[in-house]
Amino acid sequence: MFATERQREIIELINAKGAAKIGELTERFGVSVETIRRDLLELEKQNSLRRVHGGALRIPRSGEYLDRKERSGKNREKKAELVQYAAELISESDILMVDCGSTAVEFAVMLRERFERLTIITSCLDVFDALKNKESFELYLCSGFYMGRENAFYGPWVLESLERFHADKAILCPSAVSIQYGIMDYDRELCTIQKMMMARAGETVFLADSDKFEKSGFLKIADMKQDCILVTDSGLEEEIYNLYQENQIRVLRGKKDWPKASRVNF
CATH class of the missing domain: 3.40.50.1360 (Rossmann fold)
Known part of the structure; x- marks a missing residue:
């Protein structure tokens, strides 16, 4: 799998679930921790997710203000x-x-x-x-x-x-x-x-x-x-x-x- 395809799937996964841990991603894609960390860094530069310790979160969505x-x-x-x-x-x-x-x-x-x-x-x-x-x-x-x-x-x-x-x-x-x-x-x-x-x-x-x-x-x-x-x-x-x-x-x-x-x- 090419890096761009893997990164696209990472974004889809995180947007669907709200978050993903590094260990989950390495197991899913069969790549090293270093590879996933590079993916997450690149996706954060693209403003596609936010890295945190141990994984990544989707970009926070604006909450709805109700009376x-x-x-x-x-x-x-x-x-x-x-x-x-x-x-x-x-x-x-x-x-x-x-x-x-x-x-x-x-x-x-x-x-x-x-x-x-x-x-x-x-x-x-x-x-x-x-x-x-x-x-x-x-x-x-x-x-x-x-x-x-x-x-x-x-x-x-x-x-x-x-x-x-x-x-x-x-x-x-x-x-x-x-x-x-x-x-x-x-x-x-x-x-x-x-x-x-x-x-x-x-x-x-x-x-x-x-x-x-x-x-x-x-x-x-x-x-x-x-x-x-x-x-x-x-x-x-x-x-x-x-x-x-x-x-x-x-x-x-x-x-x-x-x-x-x-x-x-x-």
Whole structure:
């Protein structure tokens, strides 16, 4: 097989699966590791893929920005699944800062059902409404300018309120995650709040359904670092999951991965 033909097949494979490891490619094409590495380097120069440690990922696709009502009905089962895994990272009496969005609301509903003593800080009215009748919770709503499309508050008063707190964990729900581009979202005002929550918490946990992986957004919330903790559903492609693990990025994805992930200490 000529190099050009092999490289074309590599692109097709990665675009279909989202990712491929070097070992998988050497076995598939019967060539050496050095040959595959040269192929990947050449394809990256052509902007056909992105190399990472251990393999390559497809070029991140632009995520779709939907309004709150559209998002609330999308991937509902995936969100309900992933928040159950996120529950394993929460302890009674934790102080949590919780983001906005449909995943955040699913997370809030899970907290209401599974925990008795928590302190929750949020600027999202949907999260507040999901928790307001849980009398054993201590609930703080940071208010400011009202953003109707997200049913949430934003602006300097919210940021000033957040600065008064220190949380055990910030629970953020980005629109896109990518090894290359990092943790991303779309709204400038809400990204400012997300960054403040990260600054005021001991740990940050990102909740993202599997459709948000290897997508790009408009604004970067954070770099993809080795201390990132991502929680997703069991639908995340095996190839993408493996390369995140290869790059020492912690992803909790489904029950079968939880025993290994649960050894993470906070």
